Amino acid sequence: MINYPDILHNIQLEINKVSERGQVARYIPELSKIDPHKFGMHIIDANRNEFSVGDSEEAFSIQSISKVLSLSQAIGLIGEELWTRVDVEPSGDPFNHLSLLEQENGIPRNPLINAGAIVVADILVSKLKNPKEDFLTYIQDISGDKSINFDPEVATSEKETGFRNYAAANLLKSYGNLHNDVDTVLDFYFHQCSLALNCKQLTKLFFVFMNRGKCLQNNTYLTTSQVKRINALMLTCGFYDEAGEFAFEVGLPGKSGVGGGIVALLPNNYCVATWSPGLNKKGNSKLGMLALEMLTTATKQSIF
Numbered sequence: 001m002i003n004y005p006d007i008l009h010n011i012q013l014e015i016n017k018v019s020e021r022g023q024v025a026r027y028i029p030e031l032s033k034i035d036p037h038k039f040g041m042h043i044i045d046a047n048r049n050e051f052s053v054g055d056s057e058e059a060f061s062i063q064s065i066s067k068v069l070s071l072s073q074a075i076g077l078i079g080e081e082l083w084t085r086v087d088v089e090p091s092g093d094p095f096n097h098l099s100l101l102e103q104e105n106g107i108p109r110n111p112l113i114n115a116g117a118i119v120v121a122d123i124l125v126s127k128l129k130n131p132k133e134d135f136l137t138y139i140q141d142i143s144g145d146k147s148i149n150f151d152p153e154v155a156t157s158e159k160e161t162g163f164r165n166y167a168a169a170n171l172l173k174s175y176g177n178l179h180n181d182v183d184t185v186l187d188f189y190f191h192q193c194s195l196a197l198n199c200k201q202l203t204k205l206f207f208v209f210m211n212r213g214k215c216l217q218n219n220t221y222l223t224t225s226q227v228k229r230i231n232a233l234m235l236t237c238g239f240y241d242e243a244g245e246f247a248f249e250v251g252l253p254g255k256s257g258v259g260g261g262i263v264a265l266l267p268n269n270y271c272v273a274t275w276s277p278g279l280n281k282k283g284n285s286k287l288g289m290l291a292l293e294m295l296t297t298a299t300k301q302s303i304f
């Protein structure tokens with residue numbers, strides 16, 4: 001039996017000793033106000049036992065973590081057709097780079113970089129009747145938590161400074177890989193990124209990817225094959241140009257966001273979320289990565 005409470009306690013002690021905590025994201029003004037000293041961590045295992053430490057019930061902006069959820073909803077709606085518009089290869093580039101998009105004629109490398117997520121957002125805008133409301137309902141249903149919502153101030157703040165995302169969307173449009181208006185798609189994208197969740201809620205949401213497509217309430221959202229593909233993308237692309245480092249250090253499929261959150265999972269075993277707002281140079285939570293490295297080392301469990 002793994003003693004999660006002791007392991008989490010030790011992780012928190014180690015994290016508290018670190019003085020260099022990384023930089024909070026500044027390019028979205030609303031995120032620059034977050035206290036870098038926050039740290040939370042929550043685990044839910046396959047038997048629904050839960051363990052937590054620190055600020056695990058304080059909500060933060062999940063940002064790019066939302067890309068896994070929009071991808072999951074889009075796959076549920078259009079299935080394999082999605083891969084005609086987005087590739088499944090790691091980019092080795094930062095999340096907001098555009099040069100590969102131009103070189104590869106408007107087909108984003110994968111759905112977890114910004115350009116790929118904008119194509120996925122375009123698919124949802126085309127397929128959903130009330131895109132923002134229907135996406136939010138999807139999130140609330142999977143997690144079984146009706147209190148989850150967008151943070152409109154964060155969405156507006158990103159819209160005001162989202163120049164690179166406008167560039168990506170316009171480039172996609174010029175290649176015919178964006179079917180709706182740039183503004184409509186980006187409004188959806190900025191809202192999905194603004195979702196505010198805490199670590200506990202995140203693990204309940206990502207339980208579905210740990211549990212072969214069945215959510216916490218035992219409803220099936222994805223086939224085992226779809227879950228395999230989504231988890232593979234998290235492993236190979238979830239941390240952009242640091243995906244190799246995350247696999248090397250942590251050894252789990254996972255996804256980060258510039259709000260400082262990371263969610264990761266060991267299929268059929270447990271799902272874990274961390275929150276520490278300071279980012280490293282690659283835009284991933286510095287102490288979140290350290291905490292997860294300590295977790296998989298202490299438990300001696302990873303997908304490898």
Ligand code: DON
Nearest residue numbers: 063064095193256257258283
């Ligand atoms: O589009 C953006 O730049 C942000 N809404 C999300 C970026 C992000 O979270 C990258 N992840 N580490």
